[in-house]
Amino acid sequence: MDRLDKILVSQNVGSRKEVQKLIKDGAVCVNGECIRQPQHKVNAVADDITVSGQPLLYSKYVxxxxxxxxxxxxxxxxxxxxxxxxxxxxxxxxxxxxxxxxxxxxxxxxxxxxxxxxxxxxxxxPKKHVEKKYIAELDGEITDDMIEKFEQGIVFADGTRCLPGKLEIDSKNPAKTTAVVTICEGKFHQVKKMFAVCGKNVVHLKRISIGNLYLDGxxxxxxxxxxxxxxxxxxxxxxxx
Structure with a gap:
């Protein structure tokens, strides 16, 4: 059970002040009964809440x-x-x-x-091993040695070791300067630092997927x-x- 005004604010009905005015003006009903007390306790899942006649479709998470x-x-x-x-x-x-x-x-x-x-x-x-995939445009060509280093796990200058990743040449780019990178971590500036260890700079970086969820084209x-x-x-x- 929670306060009616708090629930309405959580569902983006309005600010706390706006929601309290709606309630006091009689625009909010719970199970068919008009409620004018913002502090009125309700069950957001079980109770039928309407605002200005429209049902509130409650969701805890978005x-x-x-x-x-x-x-x-x-x-x-x-x-x-x-x-x-x-x-x-x-x-x-x-x-x-x-x-x-x-x-x-x-x-x-x-x-x-x-x-x-x-x-x-x-x-x-990282323990869940959910992969994140990126498209990286570089200032130089991708080499077999770079691909091997990614597979082994890049080590930064401070000794930080990355988990093994996957580096592929984007087949759409004959110049071999666009990479598809797959990792399952998210260290600070990780992709850029990984390429820096290999002597390359990232000119442009875009994440295209998390797990099997791809960015909507x-x-x-x-x-x-x-x-x-x-x-x-x-x-x-x-x-x-």
Whole structure:
């Protein structure tokens, strides 16, 4: 059981002040009864709640796919720069949303935004072996030696060892300067650092998949959509090792 106003705020019906006014104005009903007390306790799952005659379709957690643009921070809030949460349309906004796994500011592509901490942990933990796939444009050609180093596990200058990854040449690029990278970790600037160890710089980086969930090719940069149950399940179907 929870306060009626708190539940309505959690479902993006409005701000706390706006929701309390709706309740006091008689716009909210619970099981057919008009409720005018914001502190009234309800069961969000079992009770029938309507707002201005429209049923409230309650969901505790939300899962959003975003095609992240470059130049935006993967953070919940930042006083100095625009974040991915700032990009969400009003009807996607919810308290407690956060990006599940950061993409560098200048990296584009698939980003999951949610308010489900356990889901995010399972998706990101290296122990779960959920693969993340990237397209990386480099300032030089990919060599067999680089491919072997990725398979063995890149070691950074500070001694940090990455788990084995997979490096492939993008068959669409005859110049051999575009790579498809698959890893199951998310260390800070990991893909860029891995290539730096091999003497190459990343010119452009885009994440295209997490597990078996691929970035929707029809989703414009900066746009987002909610994930279906099948989408969520597909994330844990693609595992390395």
């Amino acid at each position: 899962y959003i796919m975003m095609n992240k643009p470059a130049g935006v921070l993967s953070a919940s809030n930042d006083k100095r720069a625009e974040t991915v949460i700032d990009l969400l349309p009003k009807d996607f906004q919810r308290p407690g949303l956060f990006p599940a796994g950061r993409l560098d500011k200048d990296t584009e592509g698939l980003l999951i935004i949610t308010n489900d901490g356990e889901f995010a942990h399972n998706m990101l933990s 029809n989703l414009p940069i900066g746009s987002c959509k909610t994930l279906s149950e099948l989408d969520k399940l597909s994330i844990f179907m693609g595992k390395m090792y």
